[in-house]
Amino acid sequence: MKHLLGIEGMTRAEIERVLETSEAMLEISQREIKRVPTLRGRTVINVFLESSTRTRVSFEIAAKRLSADAINVTRAGSSLSKAETLADMARNLAAMSADVLVVRDSVAGVPHMLAERVSVPVVNAGDGCHEHPTQALLDAFTLRQSLGSLEGRVISIVGDISHSRVARSDIHCFTKLGAEVRVAGPPTMMPAGIEVLGVKPCFSLEQALAGADVIVMLRIQQERLDGALFPSVREYSRTFGLTQRTLALAKPEAIVLHPGPINRGVEIASDVADAEPSRILEQVTNGVAVRMAVLYLLTGGQT
Amino acid sequence: MTRTRIQGARILDPLSGRDEIGVLDVVDDRIESVGRESAAVPDEVIEASGLWLAPGFVDLHAHLREPGQEYKEDIETGTRAAAAGGYTTVCCMANTDPVNDTPAVTEYIQRRARESGAVRVRVIAAATQGLRGEIMSEMAGLAGAGAVAFSDDGSVIMNAAVMRRVLEYARGIGRPVIAHCEDLNLRGSGVVHEGAHATCCGLPGSPAEAETSMVARDHELARLTGAHLHVAHVSAVRSVELIREAKAAGVRVTAEVTPHHLALTDETVRTFDTNFKMAPPLRSARDREALREGLADGTIDCVATDHAPHALYEKDVEFTAAPFGVVGFETALSIALELVREERMTPLELVDRLATRPARLLGIPGGTLEPGAPADLVLVEPERIWKVESTRLTSRSKNSSFLGRELRGRALRTWVGGRLVFELGEESAR
Amino acid sequence: MSSPDPHAAKPDADGGGRVVLDASGIQRATTRIAHEILERNPGAEDMCLVAIVRGGQPVAELIAAQLAELAGRAVPLGALDITLYRDDVVARGVRPMPRPTRMPFSVEGKRVVLVDDVMFTGRTVRAAMDAVLDFGRPGAIQVAVLVDRGHRELPIKVDFVGKNIPTSRAERVVLRARPDGELEVAVV
Numbered sequence: 001m002k003h004l005l006g007i008e009g010m011t012r013a014e015i016e017r018v019l020e021t022s023e024a025m026l027e028i029s030q031r032e033i034k035r036v037p038t039l040r041g042r043t044v045i046n047v048f049l050e051s052s053t054r055t056r057v058s059f060e061i062a063a064k065r066l067s068a069d070a071i072n073v074t075r076a077g078s079s080l081s082k083a084e085t086l087a088d089m090a091r092n093l094a095a096m097s098a099d100v101l102v103v104r105d106s107v108a109g110v111p112h113m114l115a116e117r118v119s120v121p122v123v124n125a126g127d128g129c130h131e132h133p134t135q136a137l138l139d140a141f142t143l144r145q146s147l148g149s150l151e152g153r154v155i156s157i158v159g160d161i162s163h164s165r166v167a168r169s170d171i172h173c174f175t176k177l178g179a180e181v182r183v184a185g186p187p188t189m190m191p192a193g194i195e196v197l198g199v200k201p202c203f204s205l206e207q208a209l210a211g212a213d214v215i216v217m218l219r220i221q222q223e224r225l226d227g228a229l230f231p232s233v234r235e236y237s238r239t240f241g242l243t244q245r246t247l248a249l250a251k252p253e254a255i256v257l258h259p260g261p262i263n264r265g266v267e268i269a270s271d272v273a274d275a276e277p278s279r280i281l282e283q284v285t286n287g288v289a290v291r292m293a294v295l296y297l298l299t300g301g302q303t
Numbered sequence: 304m305t306r307t308r309i310q311g312a313r314i315l316d317p318l319s320g321r322d323e324i325g326v327l328d329v330v331d332d333r334i335e336s337v338g339r340e341s342a343a344v345p346d347e348v349i350e351a352s353g354l355w356l357a358p359g360f361v362d363l364h365a366h367l368r369e370p371g372q373e374y375k376e377d378i379e380t381g382t383r384a385a386a387a388g389g390y391t392t393v394c395c396m397a398n399t400d401p402v403n404d405t406p407a408v409t410e411y412i413q414r415r416a417r418e419s420g421a422v423r424v425r426v427i428a429a430a431t432q433g434l435r436g437e438i439m440s441e442m443a444g445l446a447g448a449g450a451v452a453f454s455d456d457g458s459v460i461m462n463a464a465v466m467r468r469v470l471e472y473a474r475g476i477g478r479p480v481i482a483h484c485e486d487l488n489l490r491g492s493g494v495v496h497e498g499a500h501a502t503c504c505g506l507p508g509s510p511a512e513a514e515t516s517m518v519a520r521d522h523e524l525a526r527l528t529g530a531h532l533h534v535a536h537v538s539a540v541r542s543v544e545l546i547r548e549a550k551a552a553g554v555r556v557t558a559e560v561t562p563h564h565l566a567l568t569d570e571t572v573r574t575f576d577t578n579f580k581m582a583p584p585l586r587s588a589r590d591r592e593a594l595r596e597g598l599a600d601g602t603i604d605c606v607a608t609d610h611a612p613h614a615l616y617e618k619d620v621e622f623t624a625a626p627f628g629v630v631g632f633e634t635a636l637s638i639a640l641e642l643v644r645e646e647r648m649t650p651l652e653l654v655d656r657l658a659t660r661p662a663r664l665l666g667i668p669g670g671t672l673e674p675g676a677p678a679d680l681v682l683v684e685p686e687r688i689w690k691v692e693s694t695r696l697t698s699r700s701k702n703s704s705f706l707g708r709e710l711r712g713r714a715l716r717t718w719v720g721g722r723l724v725f726e727l728g729e730e731s732a733r
Numbered sequence: 734m735s736s737p738d739p740h741a742a743k744p745d746a747d748g749g750g751r752v753v754l755d756a757s758g759i760q761r762a763t764t765r766i767a768h769e770i771l772e773r774n775p776g777a778e779d780m781c782l783v784a785i786v787r788g789g790q791p792v793a794e795l796i797a798a799q800l801a802e803l804a805g806r807a808v809p810l811g812a813l814d815i816t817l818y819r820d821d822v823v824a825r826g827v828r829p830m831p832r833p834t835r836m837p838f839s840v841e842g843k844r845v846v847l848v849d850d851v852m853f854t855g856r857t858v859r860a861a862m863d864a865v866l867d868f869g870r871p872g873a874i875q876v877a878v879l880v881d882r883g884h885r886e887l888p889i890k891v892d893f894v895g896k897n898i899p900t901s902r903a904e905r906v907v908l909r910a911r912p913d914g915e916l917e918v919a920v921v
Binding site: 017020021023024025027028031032033035036037038066296297299300 | 814816817818819827828830831832833834863864867868869
Binding site for chain 1: 497498499500501502503504505506507508510575615616619620621622623624
């Protein structure tokens with residue numbers, strides 16, 4: 001595995017490998033000195049062309065725990081005012097002698113296009129609405145901590161599926177690990193042909209959560225609730241919000257994930273986000289471990 | 304007086320129905336005789352056995368980018384690329400800079416074409432001023448300056464009332480309106496066909512209905528006004544159905560399809576290669592099938608390239624940021640020939656779609672091999688294999704959907720008014 | 734040793750090579766090592782055993798059992814995986830899978846006895862020392878190995894050794910489990 005561009009291109013064995021490696025990385029994060037010298041002297045460049053603090057910081061911590069140097073490259077200006085071609089960007093990055101590039105962009109396909117133009121491994125940290133593979137891997141890792149195997153489990157992903165890269169990566173990851181995945185949201189937020197990914201689309205929370213082992217709540221972007229795709233925040237949280245009442249539709253031991261940051265009161269009620277079924281904080285901790293595993297595995301020089 | 308004889312070729316002339324091996328004599332700039340061998344002694348004899356001889360192709364839809372965007376292409380490089388593809392007439396759209404909405408720009412283009420054009424250039428002028436879709440352009444003046452049709456292609460006439468008046472007025476002038484049918488509101492931020500592939504890629508999609516709803520609207524307006532509506536670059540199965548129904552109902556509608564829509568589907572966007580980004584987008588396999596069927600049965604009247612050059616640095620960016628469009632002159636014939644190889648069309652029908660019908664529906668000369676007609680000819684080797692490489696493309700811009708692919712069928716020589724404007728070089732003989 | 738996996742005690746149907754230490758020899762060696770450890774660290778006070786994963790684990794278990802009998806108390810036993818501390822840059826090939834590390838006690842001020850199966854270049858023990866120091870500041874670090882095969886590349890000394898076995902560089906020395914479950918050390 002040379003790059004990590006998406007879960008779509010990964011085999012189940014490759015996914016398992018990352019998850020297994022993450023176990024050891026998690027243990028390091030629990031020591032007092034949270035550091036190993038494995039990537040000493042290597043440079044990880046975070047190319048975050050779409051701003052993000054949480055994911056970038058998570059990758060930075062991951063790099064530093066492996067003793068790598070982490071450098072952040074951002075781009076000033078709006079996401080559509082591109083003056084630089086991808087070829088130029090690739091050349092500039094190559095000149096910085098990175099060992100790994102971690103790339104996030106608001107447009108799908110940018111990590112893939114860069115991977116074709118550079119000679120070092122590329123990690124996709126989120127490209128538009130396409131994929132966010134490390135998020136899916138840390139989600140799967142978190143679920144395995146609580147559930148063991150995902151084989152046969154019912155996992156419901158709720159929210160703006162059409163604009164969610166987390167949803168797509170989660171769908172690929174969970175189905176490859178043997179789970180039954182449902183996606184739920186208003187019809188205006190359900191992408192065309194989603195069934196082709198092996199999931200069952202639901203248009204009500206009742207339908208989606210009945211008998212679910214896992215509920216993944218996606219963050220709703222406020223801009224999308226300004227009337228175009230959905231009439232109002234209030235209506236969304238009434239029909240698709242996860243509250244104690246709607247949580248009860250799922251299995252009693254169901255657990256709740258959320259990629260963060262959470263919109264309290266919109267897609268998830270405060271008392272659910274902070275309650276026992278929630279694994280939201282574990283996701284953050286596991287995120288660093290999974291990203292450490294990814295950086296470790298990709299810098300091995302394997303093809 | 305110079306007499307050139309082309310002998311042994313399979314002569315294809317849709318207008319007369321001629322499809323036979325024979326001899327064709329060109330004297331100066333005209334076709335002098337076809338079929339039977341003239342007694343006169345030729346100055347030059349071209350042996351063409353195994354090849355096809357057809358009227359030079361006529362492209363109803365191309366963007367030559369001059370004036371204003373010559374870094375992408377200009378009339379000289381564009382027409383040389385057209386000649387390399389077997390085209391002898393090219394109609395250029397109005398979304399230049401400045402927009403071609405005045406007789407001055409029309410005359411400028413025609414003068415530049417006389418000075419530097421390798422093939423004949425016909426002008427399609429803007430239907431509305433500035434392509435803003437609000438106020439009609441001075442169609443009478445533009446027609447007087449030489450415009451053969453009107454179109455807001457490059458933009459869309461979203462307001463139905465404006466489109467109605469444009470059609471009515473153009474009918475009075477006696478020119479067709481070429482409509483880019485795309486509801487921009489339905490398209491939204493869509494850059495690819497809305498479907499399973501867009502969903503998997505996470506790229507915003509535009510549904511086929513963005514086109515079909517506009518095709519339906521424009522049919523109604525064409526029926527209301529009695530004008531000649533020509534639907535540009537049809538891409539969806541439902542559009543083909545609507546056009547078939549409208550024609551059956553007597554509406555004056557004609558239609559075109561691009562080679563890339565005949566060849567490719569939305570599966571290509573999985574590569575995120577911006578050379579698969581165009582408007583309308585490449586659609587599903589079902590749509591492609593309907594387009595091939597539609598061209599074969601004549602519901603779609605002709606192939607039009609929508610040759611849309613863009614500089615490499617403009618295309619080598621994120622998918623959503625790249626401009627729409629691909630070049631097409633040099634690969635059109637190879638792609639269209641596939642329908643003949645699949646036995647959906649005869650060679651004669653193919654030439655009809657590439658040359659004869661386009662000329663006829665615009666009411667311009669061309670697309671015929673009858674004696675006395677201008678000697679606009681193309682000699683085709685239908686099985687010639689060649690690889691599409693950016694270094695070998697004649698157009699200034701190299702944004703082709705077919706880079707790296709091996710295609711079959713090439714124009715070997717192209718003549719405009721008896722003058723040889725293209726000959727396939729020996730280094731390409733591979 | 735620099736690559737943990739080949740030296741893990743695992744069933745090896747064919748065997749091959751020459752056996753230099755059989756099961757009873759291993760038992761005698763670990764018993765003697767336990768005695769020596771106790772001599773150096775009277776009463777096993779403030780002491781802990783840290784096995785280097787994976788080769789050192791079966792050896793450490795044997796030593797720990799002996800120590801428990803001799804000292805009359807259980808000695809804390811940890812397992813330290815040093816995959817992420819290796820000094821050999823993997824230029825080509827798949828990254829080795831890091832195994833679990835379990836250090837359920839503090840090393841602060843303690844006498845840490847690192848245990849491995851075979852001492853060769855010394856790089857494994859050096860990596861293990863780096864790892865132990867990341868867990869805290871031990872009072873002392875001592876090294877116990879079942880077999881010392883020579884060819885040191887770093888100035889690492891062995892405090893407790895079961896058997897010295899001269900070898901050539903090209904040979905491999907492995908601790909392995911026979912089909913009947915018994916351990917043996919062989920030169921292949």
